[in-house]
Amino acid sequence: MTNDAQGTAAEIVSDGPSVREMVVNVGPSHPSTHGVCRIITHLDGEVVTEADLVIGYLHRGIEKIAENRTYLQVVPLTDRLDYVGSMYNNWAYSRAVEKLMGITVPERAEYLRVITCELQRVASHMMAVGSAGNDAGATSFFVLAFWIREQVVDLLARLSGSRLTYNYVRPGGVSFDIPEDGWVEDLRALCKKTPAALEELDRLFFGNVIAKDRTKGIGVLSAEDAIAAGVTGPSLRASGVDFDLRRDEPYSVYDRFSFDVVVGESGDSFERSRCRLLECYESLRIIEQALDQMEPGRTTAPSIPRLIAPPAGEVYERIESARGTLGVYLVSDGSVRPWRMKVRSPAFTNLSVVGTLAVGHTISDLVIIVGSFDPVFGEVDR
């Protein structure tokens, strides 16, 4: 039917600015966004033409709060940054304070830090891999990954007293020595039996034809783009960049262990998740070596005052967290409170590439891509 005033129906359709394009809002609390993240997607049919990530829903101003707390009071705050890997935040912050103060940490404390942080890496990667599988519809895989995570978290709870926010690594050392209830034997038993469970996970998801179809070739990040975008950690290594702070710029006692750095090739969602799974084997290897090398001794440096007032200056300390390079930039003005604390969060920079990677994929693939970068929004928003 022709209408002179408005033109034909076909003309109206082709004239419209974006009749084919549809704007769909995902989030802020969509179950697949791994936290409170809002993604404004522009869709052509089912294909994403533009994705704009809106973050900040979990912004608690931890960097501002830290300016009004004493140095030791900041440690529990850092737990709340990356709440899936609290140990790393404790450690990176403690290293920054120790460098400002010039404290030497006892060797046993360094070994305990390595052991707990590698346990934390297994727990964190199991969360990441499990939920990445859950995004692709593999719920049984998710449950199995969480079963492994539970055993690790139980051990960490017996050591530090809590399951999620440990407050274990502190400036000068760690808060408790190993309990006398057979903790070491249980940890050794865990290191023995977990590889078989990881093997099963690997076969269950990464050997599955449907899972491969769903994740291979999705969200391919080239090595050049990954470096330019500041992507670090397993997400960078999955793109074929052979870099790990633990091996290449060793801190603490990491230079005393032999382990392999897991490097991927294709840089797609499949590779990113699988690199995380394979890293768990290496973490268990490091834990076994650390248990062998560890000797009795102090777990905190002597004479750490309750009220720390470091000399004025600034430091930047970085460690390899489960998500990548975690850095803490700390400025002291000589008083008992930090003048400025900045957390260089790996999840924040890793997440910034998702918007461009999603273009050209379907909206269901967008979910897979977000999951493969393992964002933790406590750390993204801070």
Add this chain to the structure above:
Amino acid sequence: MKAEDLSERLLKEFPDLASSFSIDKGEAVVTVSSDVVHDTIERLKGFGFNQFEMVTAVDRGENLEVVYILHSLGMKVVIWVRTFVPRDAAWVASMVDLYTAADWLEREVYDLFGIEFRGHPDLRRIMMPFDFEGSPLRKDYVDENIIPRPDYI
């Protein structure tokens, strides 16, 4: 690589950086004025600093200090680039044309410190709500909702 080795190689390549180069607590630091910071970082990128690790600001009273930390995957070392901008006319050139990583990191500094990054393609708030006013991480920021914490120390 140690900062001392870096300083030797860097100053051989760029002798004019000698006056602005220093080593602080084992870290290589270049302090430059804000109008040449883009130029300096571009040269450092050509020298091998291929990762833009972070940018942040520190409130120094009269001035705001902007700190860039660059990392080299090949040389396995970081370098700091520091510059100072006046508090009431706080702007520096954007580094998005050199590193895409600068996009969100500069938006964060713009949001929390009110420093303008000229040349940034999409400079808007990222942490705070879009209609928020003020720069919360500046020391002179006041908010009537913030209750002063009693000082028990």
